[in-house]
Amino acid sequence: MQTVAVISRKGGAGKSTVAVNLAAALRDGGQRAVLADADPLRSSSEALRAHSLAVVETSASKLFALVTASRRSGCDVLVIDTPASPEADIVAAIKVADICLVVARPTYLDLAAALKTVELLRQLRAPGVIVLNQCPSPRQGREARVVTGAIEALRFAGVPVAGVTLRVRQAYQAALSYGLGVTEWEPTGQAATETRALAEQVLGRLRGEIQALRPANDAARPTALSTV
Numbered sequence: 317m318q319t320v321a322v323i324s325r326k327g328g329a330g331k332s333t334v335a336v337n338l339a340a341a342l343r344d345g346g347q348r349a350v351l352a353d354a355d356p357l358r359s360s361s362e363a364l365r366a367h368s369l370a371v372v373e374t375s376a377s378k379l380f381a382l383v384t385a386s387r388r389s390g391c392d393v394l395v396i397d398t399p400a401s402p403e404a405d406i407v408a409a410i411k412v413a414d415i416c417l418v419v420a421r422p423t424y425l426d427l428a429a430a431l432k433t434v435e436l437l438r439q440l441r442a443p444g445v446i447v448l449n450q451c452p453s454p455r456q457g458r459e460a461r462v463v464t465g466a467i468e469a470l471r472f473a474g475v476p477v478a479g480v481t482l483r484v485r486q487a488y489q490a491a492l493s494y495g496l497g498v499t500e501w502e503p504t505g506q507a508a509t510e511t512r513a514l515a516e517q518v519l520g521r522l523r524g525e526i527q528a529l530r531p532a533n534d535a536a537r538p539t540a541l542s543t544v
């Protein structure tokens with residue numbers, strides 16, 4: 317079993333949206349996926365209240381036991397939705413994760429917060445990648461400056477960025493209001509397509525060798541991780 321922690325210190329970045337849709341897409345793709353809702357706000361549990369996907373309401377202190385129990389029960393991928401704070405709860409999720417997805421909008425404040433989270437991953441020598449969410453779609457084939465600027469800034473800082481960028485799409489909101497992931501809500505839609513691509517990239521990373529982020533003062537920067 318592999319464990320994916322979806323983290324961000326910013327509320328509203330899209331942790332719950334990404335966690336729910338990723339778990340649903342993994343399940344659609346044939347994985348035995350379980351979603352662990354470790355945020356006391358219980359957004360994921362609320363979103364999937366009537367869904368057949370297994371959702372476990374949990375807390376940071378119970379994560380280690382949950383990972384063990386999920387492994388024993390035959391789960392393939394455990395996706396953890398986390399709160400924005402306190403840091404101790406985020407650290408607990410990072411420690412049980414095989415990979416951390418750091419969700420950030422392409423804004424200055426989100427990126428600044430994401431860089432601090434990446435620093436935390438480096439200190440813990442944990443593997444992680446930034447997933448840009450709520451990005452504007454390209455217009456006439458041209459990527460918005462805010463998106464290219466964000467990716468450039470992150471790569472300049474030696475931070476791994478997922479090869480899939482999630483866009484602002486109404487489908488993400490509509491699907492959850494019906495208790496569904498986007499891959500079930502509109503399987504041929506663009507939100508479903510990008511979510512499946514993200515799920516594939518995450519699975520690919522989990523199947524391959526996963527490198528921990530080295531502390532920033534290490535000579536070798538994690539350039540090999542510039543895409544998932």
Ligand SMILES: Nc1ncnc2c1ncn2[C@@H]1O[C@H](COP(=O)(O)OP(=O)(O)O)[C@@H](O)[C@H]1O
Nearest residue numbers: 327328329330331332333450483484485488489
């Ligand atoms: N890619 C997206 N497109 C449109 N709306 C989004 C997207 N990602 C998140 N949202 C919306 O933004 C809000 C915050 O998302 P949420 O997943 O609850 O963030 P977090 O869990 O990080 O606090 C929600 O209303 C959600 O529907």
Ligand SMILES: [Mg+2]
Nearest residue numbers: 331332355359
């Ligand atoms: Mg949330």
